[in-house]
Amino acid sequence: MANNIDIGIRAVCEFLGAASTPDRIQAGCNSENYLVLKDHEFEPAVSHLAANKFVLISLFCIEGFSDRAAHSLFYVFERRNGILVLVNDVNETTLSVASIFPSASWFERECRDGFGIEFDGAFDTRRLFLHESYPENFHPLKKSFKNEPLFTKETINPVDEYQFRTVTGEGVYQVPVGPVHAGIIEPGHFRFSVIGEIIFNLEIRMFYKHRGIEKLSEGKSPHDCIRITEAVSGDESVANATAFCLAVERISGISIPERAWYLRTIMLELERICSHLGDLAGMLVDVAFPLGASQFSVLREECFRQCDCQTGSRFQRGIICIGGLEKDIPGGTINDLLLFIRQLRKRCRIGLKIVLSTTSVIDRFATTGVIPGTLLRPLNITGPVARASGGKVDVRLDHPYGIYEKYVPKRQRLQDGDVLSRFTIKASEIMDSLDLIEQLIADIPAGDIQSEAQVQDGFALSLVESARGQNLCFVWIKDGAIERYKVRTASFCNWLAIEHAVQGNIIPDFPVINKSMNLSYAGTDL
Amino acid sequence: MVNALTCLLKKKVTEDYPVHDENLEAIGLKIKADINAVFGRSLAIRELDTGSDNATEIEINNLNNPFYDVERFGITFVASPRHADVLMVTGAITHNMATAARKTYDAMPSPKFVVAVGDDACNGGIYAGTYAVLGGAEKIFPVDLKIPGNPPAPAAILAGILALMKRAKDMKRREP
Numbered sequence: 001m002a003n004n005i006d007i008g009i010r011a012v013c014e015f016l017g018a019a020s021t022p023d024r025i026q027a028g029c030n031s032e033n034y035l036v037l038k039d040h041e042f043e044p045a046v047s048h049l050a051a052n053k054f055v056l057i058s059l060f061c062i063e064g065f066s067d068r069a070a071h072s073l074f075y076v077f078e079r080r081n082g083i084l085v086l087v088n089d090v091n092e093t094t095l096s097v098a099s100i101f102p103s104a105s106w107f108e109r110e111c112r113d114g115f116g117i118e119f120d121g122a123f124d125t126r127r128l129f130l131h132e133s134y135p136e137n138f139h140p141l142k143k144s145f146k147n148e149p150l151f152t153k154e155t156i157n158p159v160d161e162y163q164f165r166t167v168t169g170e171g172v173y174q175v176p177v178g179p180v181h182a183g184i185i186e187p188g189h190f191r192f193s194v195i196g197e198i199i200f201n202l203e204i205r206m207f208y209k210h211r212g213i214e215k216l217s218e219g220k221s222p223h224d225c226i227r228i229t230e231a232v233s234g235d236e237s238v239a240n241a242t243a244f245c246l247a248v249e250r251i252s253g254i255s256i257p258e259r260a261w262y263l264r265t266i267m268l269e270l271e272r273i274c275s276h277l278g279d280l281a282g283m284l285v286d287v288a289f290p291l292g293a294s295q296f297s298v299l300r301e302e303c304f305r306q307c308d309c310q311t312g313s314r315f316q317r318g319i320i321c322i323g324g325l326e327k328d329i330p331g332g333t334i335n336d337l338l339l340f341i342r343q344l345r346k347r348c349r350i351g352l353k354i355v356l357s358t359t360s361v362i363d364r365f366a367t368t369g370v371i372p373g374t375l376l377r378p379l380n381i382t383g384p385v386a387r388a389s390g391g392k393v394d395v396r397l398d399h400p401y402g403i404y405e406k407y408v409p410k411r412q413r414l415q416d417g418d419v420l421s422r423f424t425i426k427a428s429e430i431m432d433s434l435d436l437i438e439q440l441i442a443d444i445p446a447g448d449i450q451s452e453a454q455v456q457d458g459f460a461l462s463l464v465e466s467a468r469g470q471n472l473c474f475v476w477i478k479d480g481a482i483e484r485y486k487v488r489t490a491s492f493c494n495w496l497a498i499e500h501a502v503q504g505n506i507i508p509d510f511p512v513i514n515k516s517m518n519l520s521y522a523g524t525d526l
Numbered sequence: 527m528v529n530a531l532t533c534l535l536k537k538k539v540t541e542d543y544p545v546h547d548e549n550l551e552a553i554g555l556k557i558k559a560d561i562n563a564v565f566g567r568s569l570a571i572r573e574l575d576t577g578s579d580n581a582t583e584i585e586i587n588n589l590n591n592p593f594y595d596v597e598r599f600g601i602t603f604v605a606s607p608r609h610a611d612v613l614m615v616t617g618a619i620t621h622n623m624a625t626a627a628r629k630t631y632d633a634m635p636s637p638k639f640v641v642a643v644g645d646d647a648c649n650g651g652i653y654a655g656t657y658a659v660l661g662g663a664e665k666i667f668p669v670d671l672k673i674p675g676n677p678p679a680p681a682a683i684l685a686g687i688l689a690l691m692k693r694a695k696d697m698k699r700r701e702p
Contacts, residue, residue, distance in 0.1 A: 212658030234581025
């Protein structure tokens with residue numbers, strides 16, 4: 001039985017009866033706990049978890065994991081600092097939990113598309129990442145499907161087209177937007193139902209960029225997979241590569257040198273700053289305040305250039321590897337970063353002063369796109385978006401990895417949940433990350449940056465706080481190759497929040513609401 | 527009225543241009559001369575993401591930041607394919623985007639150019655030969671120019687646009 005097991009998780013075991021239950025809990029390589037359920041236990045366990053305020057943070061399917069059934073469904077629950085993974089072995093059908101945990105709806109549809117698993121009682125059984133052009137009964141993540149070019153339908157019959165929810169009533173009309181948008185932005189479809197100028201309902205349709213990331217990684221060596229993890233979402237390259245390496249390192253019991261962790265953390269925080277600066281600029285563009293926007297876009301470009309100087313890539317790609325880092329960053333270069341950070345802080349403050357003293361900006365930001373705090377748990381909203389709506393979640397604090405136990409970031413929290421709160425949270429997080437980097441540079445030890453990495457077989461879950469929030473990664477290595485790589489980015493969860501955030505707002509405010517949440521399409525579509 | 531007067535008379539909110547990059551200026555001026563000669567002073571680009579990892583979008587967006595500010599060279603990113611001379615494609619063509627991509631291309635008036643930006647758009651990149659993509663942009667469009675990179679930096683994209691201008695100029699010269 002795992003040591004220091006969370007009280008909530010212990011309660012679940014007790015609830016499931018039998019004094020022997022705690023023994024069935026297996027501690028994972030990370031602090032997660034696995035509980036393999038017997039058939040009759042699934043339903044009561046799920047309702048018990050719901051009653052005890054557990055949040056369903058991920059649900060994914062693995063084929064051939066257990067001898068008992070063809071598929072194993074991993075339900076990942078979080079409660080404060082505890083992670084409980086319920087493993088439900090199923091063949092073809094199981095019960096849907098989407099009406100208890102709304103965040104499960106997309107997860108279940110994803111499992112259905114990927115593996116052909118049916119969820120009884122699901123309220124939404126439309127296909128998710130496989131659009132109309134894919135053949136019926138096609139399930140790409142099944143092991144029996146070999147990853148090779150596919151012939152798809154070029155023309156779609158109108159009857160086979162995706163059915164959006166119908167919203168009817170006097171004066172309700174539809175505004176379809178996308179997948180190709182007006183700006184330089186990724187593709188996705190938004191179906192607005194509007195009364196006058198007010199948005200009554202929004203339904204989003206994503207996965208236009210489904211590139212088969214998970215299938216692509218299968219059978220590859222963990223080392224070759226890093227390039228794939230960096231392609232999950234360009235501006236989260238470091239976060240996703242770190243999450244993947246963290247999982248592999250935990251499986252194989254590799255401890256990486258201290259210096260490498262310092263550098264990784266600096267890179268993670270630098271990535272957060274780049275992303276947040278882009279958001280601040282973007283939000284200001286969307287409320288037509290170019291004076292403020294250019295302040296932050298200049299700083300962002302300088303950040304990108306600084307990343308290039310530090311790592312040789314503007315997106316800090318190709319430097320993180322299993323066991324540490326591919327190459328060291330010389331002391332002189334790090335000193336340049338320190339000077340840059342100090343200067344950046346000053347200039348950020350100047351920019352913020354201009355913005356926050358401009359009434360026309362505040363007028364557009366305040367009370368726009370409110371995400372109520374009550375939605376956080378059911379939808380598993382995460383990251384700065386959650387923290388702007390009164391949430392407390394931050395992986396760096398809840399499940400510290402690397403050296404975040406020693407360098408604890410401030411827990412930022414605001415209550416209003418509007419665009420202004422998200423702007424303010426992101427601005428404060430930039431300042432915190434700058435402080436953190438400065439502290440890290442002051443304390444960075446000398447030494448190796450890579451330890452010998454002998455990859456072993458096994459599985460592990462890892463969580464990393466990317467700029468957008470909690471990124472979850474599950475890796476199963478079998479015979480030295482990746483058998484299953486599951487990544488769930490923060491955007492995958494936060495996308496559903498936007499359907500709620502825009503209600504009652506006007507369509508012209510949609511871009512600023514969207515930008516304030518900064519959702520990655522690539523990271524969702526995989 | 528008083529307000530308008532103070533706005534006119536008070537010190538302007540402005541600051542120095544962040545950097546002066548000679549190379550960039552040189553490329554920019556060449557592009558500008560070519561655009562003036564071939565495209566009547568304005569080159570309209572429509573960006574189309576068919577499955578990138580969003581890094582390429584970020585770099586294309588960066589072309590509009592004050593460091594590059596490509597609009598001063600006559601390059602504009604337009605909202606509709608109907609207004610575009612050039613289609614800038616990023617990412618491998620996914621099955622889910624193929625229809626929308628074809629429609630976007632068909633909506634453009636001729637003559638039109640297609641530029642593939644980034645490794646994935648050039649030849650499918652890491653996705654080549656997998657179930658979810660058709661391959662690089664050339665699988666569904668006639669591609670005039672490829673700008674490789676993962677992702678290409680803004681300066682590289684600008685250099686690519688200059689190469690495209692040469693091609694367009696040659697085409698114009700050959701016209702009867």
